[in-house]
Amino acid sequence: MNTFAELTIVFIILLNLALAVSGSLSVCIRLAAVQGVAAGLLPLLAAGGVRGRAMAFAGFIILLKGVVFPWLMFRAREKTGARRDVDPLIGYPASIMLCLGAFAASSWLGSRLPLPHSSVAYIVPASLATIFTGFLLITTRAKAITQVLGYLVIENGIYIFGLALFVEQPLMVELAILLDVFVAVFVMGIAIFHISREFDHIDTDQMAELTDWHRPEDAKW
Amino acid sequence: MVTALLTLPLVAGLAAFIISDDVRRRRLLLWTAAGHSVLTAALFLQRPGAGCGTSAAAYGEWFGLDELGLIFLGVTSALFFGAAIYAVCYLELEKRDPGEEADEGFIFNNAPEAVFTGCLLLFLAAMTAVTASRNLGILWAAIEATTLLSAPLIYFHRHKRSLEATWKYLLICSVGIALALMGNLFLGAAGLKSDLGLNLDALLGGAALLDKPLLKAAFLFLFVGYGTKMGLAPFHTWLPDAHSEAPALVSALLSGALLNCAFLGILRAVQICGGAGLADFSGGILLLFGLLSLATAGLFILGQRDYKRLLAYSSIEHMGIMALGTGLGGGAVYGALLNAVGHSLAKAGLFFTSGLILAAYKTKRITEVKGLLGRAPKTAALWLAGLFLITGTPPSGIFLGKFLILKEAIVSGRYLVAAVYLVFLGIIFSGLARIFINMTFGNRENQATDEKVFAEPRGMVWPICIFFACVLGLGLYVPVWLDALLNGAQFLIRGVP
Numbered sequence A: 001m002n003t004f005a006e007l008t009i010v011f012i013i014l015l016n017l018a019l020a021v022s023g024s025l026s027v028c029i030r031l032a033a034v035q036g037v038a039a040g041l042l043p044l045l046a047a048g049g050v051r052g053r054a055m056a057f058a059g060f061i062i063l064l065k066g067v068v069f070p071w072l073m074f075r076a077r078e079k080t081g082a083r084r085d086v087d088p089l090i091g092y093p094a095s096i097m098l099c100l101g102a103f104a105a106s107s108w109l110g111s112r113l114p115l116p117h118s119s120v121a122y123i124v125p126a127s128l129a130t131i132f133t134g135f136l137l138i139t140t141r142a143k144a145i146t147q148v149l150g151y152l153v154i155e156n157g158i159y160i161f162g163l164a165l166f167v168e169q170p171l172m173v174e175l176a177i178l179l180d181v182f183v184a185v186f187v188m189g190i191a192i193f194h195i196s197r198e199f200d201h202i203d204t205d206q207m208a209e210l211t212d213w214h215r216p217e218d219a220k221w
Numbered sequence B: 001m002v003t004a005l006l007t008l009p010l011v012a013g014l015a016a017f018i019i020s021d022d023v024r025r026r027r028l029l030l031w032t033a034a035g036h037s038v039l040t041a042a043l044f045l046q047r048p049g050a051g052c053g054t055s056a057a058a059y060g061e062w063f064g065l066d067e068l069g070l071i072f073l074g075v076t077s078a079l080f081f082g083a084a085i086y087a088v089c090y091l092e093l094e095k096r097d098p099g100e101e102a103d104e105g106f107i108f109n110n111a112p113e114a115v116f117t118g119c120l121l122l123f124l125a126a127m128t129a130v131t132a133s134r135n136l137g138i139l140w141a142a143i144e145a146t147t148l149l150s151a152p153l154i155y156f157h158r159h160k161r162s163l164e165a166t167w168k169y170l171l172i173c174s175v176g177i178a179l180a181l182m183g184n185l186f187l188g189a190a191g192l193k194s195d196l197g198l199n200l201d202a203l204l205g206g207a208a209l210l211d212k213p214l215l216k217a218a219f220l221f222l223f224v225g226y227g228t229k230m231g232l233a234p235f236h237t238w239l240p241d242a243h244s245e246a247p248a249l250v251s252a253l254l255s256g257a258l259l260n261c262a263f264l265g266i267l268r269a270v271q272i273c274g275g276a277g278l279a280d281f282s283g284g285i286l287l288l289f290g291l292l293s294l295a296t297a298g299l300f301i302l303g304q305r306d307y308k309r310l311l312a313y314s315s316i317e318h319m320g321i322m323a324l325g326t327g328l329g330g331g332a333v334y335g336a337l338l339n340a341v342g343h344s345l346a347k348a349g350l351f352f353t354s355g356l357i358l359a360a361y362k363t364k365r366i367t368e369v370k371g372l373l374g375r376a377p378k379t380a381a382l383w384l385a386g387l388f389l390i391t392g393t394p395p396s397g398i399f400l401g402k403f404l405i406l407k408e409a410i411v412s413g414r415y416l417v418a419a420v421y422l423v424f425l426g427i428i429f430s431g432l433a434r435i436f437i438n439m440t441f442g443n444r445e446n447q448a449t450d451e452k453v454f455a456e457p458r459g460m461v462w463p464i465c466i467f468f469a470c471v472l473g474l475g476l477y478v479p480v481w482l483d484a485l486l487n488g489a490q491f492l493i494r495g496v497p
Helices: A003-021 A025-047 A054-079 A092-112 A123-140 A143-166 A172-200 B004-017 B022-046 B069-096 B113-132 B134-156 B160-190 B200-205 B213-228 B238-246 B246-275 B278-301 B307-328 B332-361 B377-390 B397-411 B415-440 B458-476 B480-494
Strands: none
Touching: A003 A025, A003 A092, A003 A143, A025 A054, A025 A143, A025 B213, A054 A143, A054 A172, A092 A123, A092 A143, A123 A143, A123 B160, A143 A172, A143 B160, A172 B134, B004 B022, B004 B113, B004 B307, B022 B113, B022 B307, B069 B113, B069 B332, B069 B397, B069 B458, B113 B134, B113 B397, B134 B160, B134 B213, B134 B246, B160 B200, B160 B213, B160 B238, B160 B246, B200 B246, B213 B246, B213 B278, B238 B246, B238 B307, B238 B480, B246 B278, B246 B307, B246 B332, B246 B480, B278 B307, B278 B415, B307 B332, B307 B397, B332 B377, B332 B397, B332 B458, B332 B480, B377 B397, B377 B415, B377 B458, B397 B415, B397 B458
8 A cells, every 4th residue: 555655755755856956947846846746645645544634635735735836936937037047056966966965864864763663664764855955955046936946845845754753733733834835935926026126136146235244345334 | 812812913914904094004003002912911910820830721722821921922012012103103204205225325115004014913913823822833833924924024115135134034034944843743753652742731741751852853943943033043144134124113023022932932842841851951952052142142243333233133142141041940041031021122122213313314334323412312312221221231120130140050050151151241241332332422524513403203212211111120120920920931941930
């Protein structure tokens, strides 16, 4: 029964690697969405018997991560006229090496953590590796959109981590969390519009006006 | 009662988006803030006895107020009332005189006032939910909501600098708080065998049964997550940017109310660790990062060139002191909580004053503000008073808090901690005093001879005076009810009265 779940886990890990090497913004948005859908399917595959509540909740997550978020991201990309590439600050080989390194570290960490034994193999390392990939996207990509994408990938990872730990939060809490994530992506989307209008680009590495590390040539301050 | 407290700002906030008339919307803001304060005051009166160990049954499953929550709710409500009075005058001024960034000479627009007021009220609702939540999942969601609702407030003045600050704030805090969600999951896993869930009362009741290694991991994640929001070094990088670019009243709320809310998140984790016998572990971490924050604040205050960033670093200092006090345990916890109350009021007053200075001089550069005493005498007096109150010169209430923390460090034999603490307090005092005094006295080079004295709107001065008077009063006499409340909260954190 768990074969499908384990295949999904492998799929999610492969998606992490794909996110690390993909140079096209629209591909990255799609990859993150597919990963979200895969994460949403996991509890249905792992649990065996499907209950009504879990079913409805998984459907809700898939709708949000697979349809609403990519739509918001594509809209932000089009309205800002962002170029197609993701502008990595480090090379793709370095990205994929970091991603693989993160996976190795997650595997080691996953075996060390005194967690309840899960019926799905490799789910803990996969979730940790996904979180690392999200951080990688946030820190090594220049565009504001890719940073939001990184945030979404971290959320995917944390969701899988919650599944791995069998922590079932009350429905109200789960919904509150999802609402927050939705509003976060929404607000960040609005902020991206403003950034593109104000700066004529959405490259966050050029936003460096506010700092306490003054160079000598900033004599006016 | 708690339900009314939560729904009042929520409904008013939504209504503010719809109301198109400025005057009516401002009146709504004022009345909602007043109503919130009255309800909070009623909760203070209603509180059952001098409560050490109120039974868990007194709280609902989701929301309920213990002593700790009540203290932070009281501070938040009082600050918001002051901020609302200030906001009415501030919005009036902004309406008449749309902004020009004097430092860089560009002109900018403001965000629509409806959005600003609406977000302000919703922000209050989220902060109320933080102080009242009894479930750590809800606590997390409410803290994340405060981030999202306050981001538009920072971007009230629409220009590049505030936008940069908003983006950093949104991203750093959202990612930070995502880590706190990991902490919640670890905590859930720690209590999985005994089926404790994430309800605070259940967790505290069964704290001894929690899986220790998982609980440690949970604490670390919660600490880093909420610590980011609280502005503890080295996770503080968003804080000076956001505080310096936001309008004065928003900076005051961020510093005085929001940072406390994040601190409450950490305190809840400390409570659980204490119950599980891990007080030394959590205390050590708080101690370390508290001192680190003090050191960071000290170093950056010395070379500061922007007076709002200066106040922001002073907030980091005080967050460090609060973490340090909580980490030391014993009587220092009382000191830390007293410091939290005093800091909120004093810092809010100072940020309000900084808004007046900004209105008078149109610049945030320290070197260009000189001779405040001649230009705006009332503001200058408040600015100097604020210096002595915030640095904890006796008889400020903050002195009492700082002193209790020092006493505990010496009594428990941690002389090194006490020495480092004193050295950095000294550095920060001298750094702040030098800048504040230079700004207040002296003459500007290109001062016009017929310059008119800046007239402060009365509604912007009164809240500052009242806040400062409260801090001063706190140092001279801690009222019996507040003392009981602080003792109750200390009992909640330490587990012994």
